[in-house]
Amino acid sequence: MSNFPELRLRRLRQTPGLRRLFRETELDGGDFILPLFVEEGDGPGSSISSMPGVARQTLESLPGELEEIVRLGIGAVILFGIPDTKDELGSSGLDPEGIVPQAVRLIKRQAPELTVITDVCLCEYTSHGHCGIIKGGGVDNDATLPLLAKMAVMHARAGADMVAPSDMMDGRVGAIRQALDEAGLENTPILAYSAKYASAFYGPFREAAGSTPGFGDRRGYQMDPANAREATREIITDINEGADAVMVKPALAYLDIIRQTKDSFDYPVVAYNVSGEYAMVKATAERGWGDEKRLVLEILTSIKRAGADAIITYHAKDAARWLGEQD
């Protein structure tokens, strides 16, 4: 009997060449979707204190940002509107001359190849900050559906390549599909925020969008973080209603949900690496407690390894730059 280990797994880890050859998961700039906050007004756009490195873009600053996005090889963006005015019904989100349709048209003129996804939700446009309209002290599901459908049609008419409802109302995917079809937009795909959890990791986004609920919270419509099987029911429902791709959100604390979705459904899975996940990495790096590049690439690789086909991430520009520098 020899005293040597029979299996030496370290053999294949010895050189960069061997490691590269047998790497199971490889990130690519084409995996990323960069979120863009677009606000009304001119000028350079405004910074967001809890999201260093991310700014709200104006129609004036957007062209410069787009140049960089295209140069880095990022293939897609997802737009969030920050309107000047908010009311009970989120009317500014339904205006065909509102900030999102204007931004979509600008992007499609300047960078027609860039895939433009729009977030469809009322919370950025309502004075109370909830994702639907309020009746009897709560968010009224069925009264909200026509508004979401109208918003989706408007975004698609402006030229959006894909619409992404993030409100978590029941029946919204079906309502949006039907409205798109009736408007002759049957080729516009829907990316459904299907397994969207009521998460504490959305804090910085709400600062960016000014969309913190004025009363209560979102636990009456977003999912309970304790539930995994319920995610499957959400996804089945959205697929049956016509979703073309499904999303799991947040990503890092929900890698099990990403994996289970990938294994159970033959549909593209998108993971959203959300604002609070971004802020944690930024805060760690700022304090010198971790190497930002290594933290980011490890996190994004783990999200892809868990089964994500595409990743929505505020790190997209940095990550694309770092990937370009490698080997």
Ligand code: PBG
């Ligand atoms: C709108 C929406 C939110 C996020 C994406 N779409 C906020 C929320 O649900 O409160 C969060 C994204 C992030 O934290 O990066 N409903």
